[in-house]
Amino acid sequence: MKKSFAAFIALLLPVLAAAQFSISGKITNQQTGEALTGTTITLTNSALNAIAGVDGKYHLDNLKSGTYTLKVSFIGYHPVTKTITLNADVVSDFALQPGTMLTEEVTVSATRASATSPTAYTNLSKKDIDKNNSGRGFEYLLEQTPSTVVSSNAGAGVGYSSIRIRGSDATRINVTLNGIPMNDAEDQGVYFVDLPDLASSVDNIQVQRGVGTSTNGAGAFGASINIQTTTRRDTAYTEINSSAGSYGTVKNTLNLGTGLLGGKFSFDGRASEITSDGYIDRSASTLKSFFLSGAYYGKKSVLRLNVFSGYEKTHQAWDGVPEDSVKYGNRRYNELGYIDATNSYYKNQTDNYTQNYYQLLYNQQISDKISFSGALHYTRGYGYYEEYKNNEPVSAYGLKPVIIGTDTLANTDLVRRLWLSNYFYGATYNFTYKPQKNFNLVVGGAYNEYKGDHYNNIEWTQQSTTIPPDYEYSRNTAKKTDFNIFSRAEYRVGDLILYGDLQYRHINYSFLGFDQNLNNVQQDVSLNFFNPKAGLTYELNQQSNIYASVAVGNHEPNRSDFVNSSPASRPKSEHLTDFELGYRISQPTFGGSINGFYMLYKNQLVLTGALDDVGEAIRTNIKDSYRAGIEVSGWVKLAEQLTWSANASLSENKVKNFNQVLFDEDYNPVNTQYKSTDIAYSPGFVGASTISYHPIKNGEIAFISKYVGRQYLDNTSTLSRSLDGYFVNDIRLNYNFKLKGVKNVGIGLLVNNVFSKKYQSDGATYPDIEGGKVVNYNYFFPQAPVNFLASLNLKF
Template sequence: MKNLFAVFIALLLPVMAAAQLSVTGKITDKQTGEALPGATITLSNSAVNAVSDVNGKYHLDNLKSGAYTLKVSFIGYQNTSKNITLNTDAVNNFALSRSTLFTEEVTVSATRATEKSPTAFTNLNKKDIEKNNSGRGFEYLLEQTPSTVVTSNAGAGVGYTSIRIRGSDATRTNVTLNGIPLNDAEDQGVYFVDLPDLASSVDNIQVQRGVGTSTNGAGAFGASINIQTTTRRDTAYAELNNSAGSYGTLKNTVSFGTGLLGDHFSFDGRLSRMVSDGYIDRASSDLKSFFLSGAYYGKKSVLRLNVFSGYEKTYQAWDGVPEDSVKFGNRRYNELGYINSTNSFYKNQTDNYTQNYYQLLYNQQLTDKLSFSGALHLTRGYGYYEEYKNNEPVSAYGLKPVIIGTDTLANTDLVRRLWLSNYFYGATYNLTYKPNNDLNMILGGAYNEYRGDHYNNIEWTQQSTTIPPDYEYSRNHAKKTDFNIFSRAEYRLGKVLFYGDVQYRHISYSFLGFDQDLKNVQQQVELDFFNPKAGITYQINSNSNVYGSVAVGNHEPNRNDFTNSSPQSRPKAEHLTDFEAGYRINESAFSGSINGFYMLYKNQLVLTGSLDDVGGAIRTNIKDSYRAGVEASVRVKIAQQLSWFVNATVSTNKVKNFTQYLQNYDTGTLDATQYKKSDIAYSPNLTGSSTISYHPIKNGEIAFISKYVSRQYLDNTSTQSRSIDGYFVNDVRLNYNFSIKGLKNIGVGLLVNNVFSKKYQSDGATYPDIESGKVANYNYFYPQAPVNFLASLNLKF
C-alpha cells in the first residue's frame, strides 16, 4: 500500500508543471473601505470557489483560459457579479454595498472571537465542513484543529464519538448551537450521536481554546465550540448526498431550500439516515435526523424558527475491548451483554435516545449603532439503554429474596432499562453597541432551566421474583437553573486593541443524593461564579499582530460528582486562571500562528481513568494542577497547485500531590500511594496534524492527512502499563467536482482512513487493584479500524 501510494503521487507530480491561471483580489465595504473577511467568491461553470481572508483577499487557482462570471456574496451586503475573460492571471477587486435586508451575523457574534481578539481560535467555513463531511461523527470535522484528539467507541467513526481539546473532554468544552447551550445540563457532556449528520445543516464553526470569550452555558475549561446552523441562501437549491463504505457504513442525506422568496422569506430542510455495523463487534448504529428552518428577513430584523430532531439506536460499546483481547489479536471483542449461562450475547444491549430541538431566533437593528439578538429554545429528550446483568443480588433492586421450597433465591440474571426523560428550555440575549470602528460593546446573558426524571425498570428476570412486567425499582427528579450575564468591550487606540470581558453566573441544582447519614434525600446546591477576562492586541501591520490575555473560569461538578457523594465529601467547584500569548500572520501565500498557554487550576476535577457501571467517568478534586504548552500552526502555498497545512502542540500537563487509592483484595483495605508530580490522565504531551493538498486537475484535489498523538496515561500516576501508546495515522482524501446539463454540481469523493493499516487505540479506561501482593491492571481500550474507506456522491440541483 505504501509503495502504491508513492507511485501514484509520483505519476501526478508532472502535472504541477502544467500552466494554470489564477484570479486574485480584495473584497471591501464600499462605504468605509474596510476589508470584508469571509466573503464567498465563486466562478460560474466551475466548482472553484474561495473565501476572503482576514484582510479581505481571495485566490482562485487552477483555472483554464476562457469566459467566466465572477460572483461575490457576503452576509449583510448586496451580491455582485462581473463577467471576465481569462487569458492570463487576473486581479479583480470588489467594493460591496450594504444590503437593504438585515442579517443573522449578530446571532453568534456576541460569543465569538474576531481576528484581532487576544484569544486562540480556529474558524471553519461551509467549504471546510463540506469537504470533510463524509459521514463520520461531528467531532471528526475538528480533528485537524490544534490540540485535538478525536476517538470513536465503535472504532469506525460512526455512533458514539468524542473529542478532547488540550486534554479536556467534552464536559469541559462549552458547546453552543446558534448561541444556545448544547452541553447536557447535568453530566455536562456533549453527545453529537443524538444529532446525526448535524454537519449537513451547519454554516460555520469557531473553536476557541482555553477559557475564551464569555458565552452561555457551562464554563470552558479546555475549549469552546460555537456552531451556527443554516443561514440565508438567496437562490433555491436541492442536494442529494450519499456515502457508503467499510463495515456496512451508509449515509443518505436530502437537503433543499427555497432561496429568498418575495425578498423576505426562506425555507430550508434536511432529512438524514446513517447506519453502520461498527468495527468493534456488536457496535452497530442506526441514526436518523431531520432539520427544518424558516426565516423572515426585514430591513432591520430577522426572525428564524429552527425545528430539528435526532434519533439514535446504538449497540453498547462504551466499555471498550479488554487489554488481554487486544494483546491476543482480537481487537474487536465486545464483552457487554455476555450471558454466562449460555455463552452467548444479549441481542438488545442497546442505547436508545431521541432529542427534539426548537429554536426561535430574533435579530433587530435598533439604531445605526445598536442591535439586539435574542432566542427562545426548548429541547425535549427521552430514551433508555437496555442491558443484561448476570447474577445480580435482588436486594440491590429493592426486592426481597424469593423462597421456593428449601431454596432462597437471592441472586438472578436480569434485563434492566435505565430511562431518562428531560426538558431543557430558556432564553438568551445580547445587545451590541458599536458607535464607531474603534469601539465595540456587548451586553449578553441567558436564563436556562432543566428538569429531568431518571427512572429504572426491570424488564425480565431469570429466576422468579414475583414482580410485574416493566417493574420500576427507582426514580428521582433533578432540576437545574442557570443564569448568567456578561459584558464585553473592545477599544482600539491606534495599533492597540484593549479587550475586557466579565461574566457573573449563578447555578441552582436540586437532586437526589446522599445526606450525612448516607440516606438518599432531595438536596439543593447554590453556586455563584465571577469570571473576568482581559487582554491586549498590538497590530504590527495589516497582516500580523501579537496578543496576550488572562482569563478566569469556574466550573461546577457534574451530576455523578454530586449524587455519588455526601455533603461532607462533595467535590468543590473548579477554578482556572488561563494565561495566553501569541502571534498571528496572514499573507497571500503564507499564514500562521503560535500561541503559548499556561492554565493554572485549583481543585481541578481530574479523571481517574475508571468508569462506573453506566460508562460515566469517575473524578476527584486535585488541589494544584496545570497545563502549559505551545501551539503552532502554518498554512503555506508551496506551488500553484500544492499547499500544506500543519499544526503541532507541545505541552506538559501535571497534577501535584496526587493520592491514588487501590483496593487490596489480600487485606480488604484501601492502599494509598502518593505521587508528588505526575501526568494528568488523557493528556498527551505532543499532538500534531498535517494536510498536504494537491490539485492535479481543475476542480480535483488529493489530500494526504496525518495525525500524531503521543502517549496518554489512563490514570494520574504516569504508569506506562496503564497507558495508551502513541500513534501516527494517515488518511487520503480524493475529491472531484464537475457539472453537466441539469445539474449545478456533481461531487465524487473517496476517504481512505488509516491508509497504512496502523494498529492503534485512541482511548481507554483502567481499573487497577491489588491481588496476591501485586498490582493488577484491568485495562480496556478502544481499538480503531485498520484501513477502511468511505465513498461519496453529491448532487446539487
C-alpha cells in the same frame, strides 16, 4: 504496502495543466476604507471560494482561462457580483456599501472571536465541512484543528465518538448551536450521536481554545465549539448525498430549499439516515435525523424557526476491549451483554435515545449603531439503555428473596432499562453597540432551565421474583437553573486594540444525593461564578498582529460528582486562570499562528481513569495542576496547485501531589502519593498535517496525517496504564464536475488508516491490589485498520 501506495499516488497525479491563473484583490468598506476581514468571495460557476484575511485580501488559484462570475458578500453589506474574463492573473478589488438588510450571522457573532481578538481559534467554513462530511461522527470534522484528539467507541467513526482539546474532554468543552447551549445540563457532556449528520445542516464552525470569549451554557475549560446552522441561500436547490463503505456503513442525506421567495421568505429541509455495523463486535448503529428551517427577512430584521430531531440506536461498546484480548490479537472483542459460558450474548444490549429541538431566532437592527439578537429554545429528550445483568442480588432492586419450597432465591439474572426523560428550555439575548469605528460593545446573557427524570425498570428476570412486567424499581428527578449575563468591549487606539470581557453566572442544581448520615435524599446546591477576561492586540501591519490575554473560568461539578457524594465530601468547583500569548499572520501564499498558553487550575476535577457502570468517568479534585504549552499552525502554497497545512501542539500537563487510592481483596484502602505526574488523557504532543494537491480543475488529492503522543489512563504516569502514541494517515479524493441537468456532481473517496496502523485512541483502567501487588485491568478502544467511505453528491 508503502511502495504500493506510492505507486498508486504516482498514477493519480496527471501532468499539470499548462495554463493556470489566479484572481486576487482586497475587500474594503466603501465609506471608511476599512479592510473587511472574513468577507466571502465565491465563484458562482465553480466550486472555489475564499475568505478575506486580516488585511481584507483574498486569493483564488488554479483557474483555467475563461469567464467567471465573482460574488462578494459580508455581514451587513450589500453583496456585489462581477464578471471577469480570465486569460492572465487578475487583481480585482471590491468596495462594499453597508446594507440595510440584516443577515443572521449576528446570531453567533456575540460569542465569537474575531481576527483581532486575543484568543486562539480556528474557523471552519461550509466548504471545509462539506469535503470532510462523509458519514463519520461530527467530532471528526474537528480532528485536524490544533490540540485535538478524536476517538470512536465502535472503532470506525460511526456511533458514539469523543473529543478532547488540550487534554480536556467534552464535559469541559462549551458547545453552542446558534448561540444556544448543547452541553447536557447534568453531566455536561455533548453527544453528537443524538443529532446524526448535523454537519449537513451546518454553515460554519468556530473552535476557540482555552477559556475564550463569554458564551452561554457550561464553562469552557479546554475549548468552545460555536456552531451555526443553515443561513440564507438565495436560489432554490436540491442535494442528494450518499456514502457507503467498510463495516456496512451507509449514509443517505436529502437537502432541499426554496431559496428566497419574494425577497422575504426561505425554507430549508434535510433528512438523513446512517447505519453501520461498527468495527468492534456488536457495535452497530442506526441513526436518523431531520432538520427543518423557515425564515422571514425584513429590511432590518430576520426571524428564523428551526425544528430538528435525532434518533440513535447503538449497541453498547462503551467499556472498550480488555487489554488481554488486544494482546492476543482479538482487537474487536466486546464483553458487554455476556450471558453465560456458552458465549451467548444478549442481542438487545443497546442504547436508545431521541432528542427534539426547537429554536426561534430573531435579529433586529435597531439603529445604525445598535443591533439585537435573541432566541427562545426548547429541547425534549427521552430514551433508555437496556442491558443484561448476571446473578444480581434482588435486594439491590428493593425486592425480597423468593422462597420456593426449601430454596431461597436471593439472586437472579435480569434485564433492566435505565431511562432518562428530560426537558431543557430558555432564552438567550445580546445587544451590539458600535457608535464609532474604534469601539464595539456587546451585552448579552441567557436564562435556562432543565428538568430530568431518571427512572429504572426491570424487563425480565431468570428466576421468579413475583414482580409485574416493566417493574419500576427507582426514580428521581433533577432540576437545574442557569443564569448568566456578560459584557464585552473592544476599543482601538491607533494600532492597539484593548479587550475586556466580564461574565456573571448563577447555577442552582437540585438532585438526589447522600446527606450527612449517608441517606439518599434530595439535595440542593447554589453556585455563583465571576469570570473576567482582559487582553490586547497590536496590529504590526495589515497582515499580522500579536496578542496577549488573561481569562478566568469557573466550572461546576457534574451530576456523577454530586450524586456520589455527601455535603461533607462534596466536590469543589473548578477554577482556571488562562494566560495566552500569540502571533498571527495572513499572506496570499501563506498564513499561520503561534500561540503559547499557561492554564493554572485550582481544584481541577481530574479523571482517575476509571468508569462507572454506565461508562461515566470518575473524577476527583486536585488542588494544584497546570497545562503549559505552545501551539503552531499554518499553511503554505508550495506550488500553484500544491498546498500544505499543518499544526503541532507541545505541552506539559501536570498534577501536583496526587493521592491514588487502591483497594485490596478485603476492600482495605492503599494510598500512594505522587509528587508530580501527568494529567490523564493529556498527550505531550499532538500534530496534524494535510497535503492538498489539485491536479485538475475542481479535483483534489489530500494526504492527511495525525500524530498523538502517549496518553496515561490515570494520573500516576504509570507506563503499564497508558496508551502508546500513534501516527495515522488517511487519503481523501474529491472531484466535482457538471452534467446536463445537474449543477454539480461530486465524487469522493476517503481511505482511513491507509497503512493499517494498529492503535488504541482511548481507554480506561481499574487497578487494584491482589496478593500485595498492583494488578491492572485496562480496557482499550482499538480503531479500525484500513477502511474506506465512497461518496456521491448531486446538486440540482
